[in-house]
Amino acid sequence: MKIPLLNPWYVSGLVEGEGCFHVSFSLRKKLKVGIETRPSFSISLNCRDLVLLQGVHQYFDCGAIRRSESDRTYKYESRSIADLVLKIIPHFTKYALHGSKQNDFVRFADICHSVNVARHLNGDCLRGIIDSAFEMNPSGKRVRDKRDLLRVLDELKV
Amino acid sequence: MKIPLLNPWYVSGLVEGEGCFHVSFSLRKKLKVGIETRPSFSISLNCRDLVLLQGVHQYFDCGAIRRSESDRTYKYESRSIADLVLKIIPHFTKYALHGSKQNDFVRFADICHSVNVARHLNGDCLRGIIDSAFEMNPSGKRVRDKRDLLRVLDELKV
Numbered sequence: 001m002k003i004p005l006l007n008p009w010y011v012s013g014l015v016e017g018e019g020c021f022h023v024s025f026s027l028r029k030k031l032k033v034g035i036e037t038r039p040s041f042s043i044s045l046n047c048r049d050l051v052l053l054q055g056v057h058q059y060f061d062c063g064a065i066r067r068s069e070s071d072r073t074y075k076y077e078s079r080s081i082a083d084l085v086l087k088i089i090p091h092f093t094k095y096a097l098h099g100s101k102q103n104d105f106v107r108f109a110d111i112c113h114s115v116n117v118a119r120h121l122n123g124d125c126l127r128g129i130i131d132s133a134f135e136m137n138p139s140g141k142r143v144r145d146k147r148d149l150l151r152v153l154d155e156l157k158v
Numbered sequence: 159m160k161i162p163l164l165n166p167w168y169v170s171g172l173v174e175g176e177g178c179f180h181v182s183f184s185l186r187k188k189l190k191v192g193i194e195t196r197p198s199f200s201i202s203l204n205c206r207d208l209v210l211l212q213g214v215h216q217y218f219d220c221g222a223i224r225r226s227e228s229d230r231t232y233k234y235e236s237r238s239i240a241d242l243v244l245k246i247i248p249h250f251t252k253y254a255l256h257g258s259k260q261n262d263f264v265r266f267a268d269i270c271h272s273v274n275v276a277r278h279l280n281g282d283c284l285r286g287i288i289d290s291a292f293e294m295n296p297s298g299k300r301v302r303d304k305r306d307l308l309r310v311l312d313e314l315k316v
Contacts, residue, residue: 009171011171013171013175016175017171017175049258
């Protein structure tokens with residue numbers, strides 16, 4: 001099947017329903033702040049829509065598609081901070097979401113811009129980033145509790 | 159909050175993820191063929207996206223929104239055959255879906271056009287409609303089994 005050429009507004013409509021702006025955190029002892037900040041943008045679709053997802057990949061011209069064996073879906077994901085700042089965020093600034101996901105996007109864009117200028121390596125800024133990230137995706141689940149992350153920062157006194 | 163003015167392509171992208179083209183069947187003894195054919199187009203969104211759904215309602219200029227108390231969603235639905243033929247189908251003909259839902263749409267449009275010219279009141283045509291409808295929404299569940307419906311037609315000998 002031919003990979004479809006997608007209209008920018010179609011991409012935004014699809015993301016309104018199926019996309020996810022997410023910021024995860026991992027404990028990293030080697031970092032001064034002890035926590036790695038990882039923003040990602042993704043779209044998961046049923047495996048029968050792989051060609052559509054390839055159209056999304058082609059549209060954004062960054063990121064990668066991988067298969068999730070567990071639930072028969074494919075996930076397009078973009079994690080590189082340069083790609084997020086230069087390709088993903090400008091798209092959603094120009095072709096804005098209209099639903100509640102716009103709130104997630106605004107927080108996400110703000111966090112990505114902070115990460116891009118290394119503000120996430122400063123303890124106080126990272127506290128703000130963690131606060132904001134935990135306001136996103138209200139129905140999503142997280143591996144790590146917000147209090148655990150803030151405790152790490154307090155113990156390191158950064 | 160202000161009801162958003164939606165771009166047609168954005169509507170198609172949203173429907174690719176969240177929309178549903180469906181044809182249900184009900185037993186109706188008063189009908190000669192014994193079965194009522196009911197096509198419907200719907201979009202269900204989380205209750206925090208009611209304003210977006212109102213934008214969809216405004217865009218299509220037909221149908222209605224109702225709340226589902228069971229799962230905290232709102233559903234926009236259009237069931238009138240005139241609205242489906244004159245407003246819903248022309249939209250998706252012009253601003254086509256790109257994923258697997260396009261297959262559902264093609265079958266749906268064909269069934270709506272048949273219903274619009276009353277071909278669903280002829281037994282043989284109705285058999286074809288039932289066959290096609292059961293190929294749609296592969297992951298959806300149905301109240302009534304296809305064999306039950308075909309048995310009704312066989313018993314009525316229409």
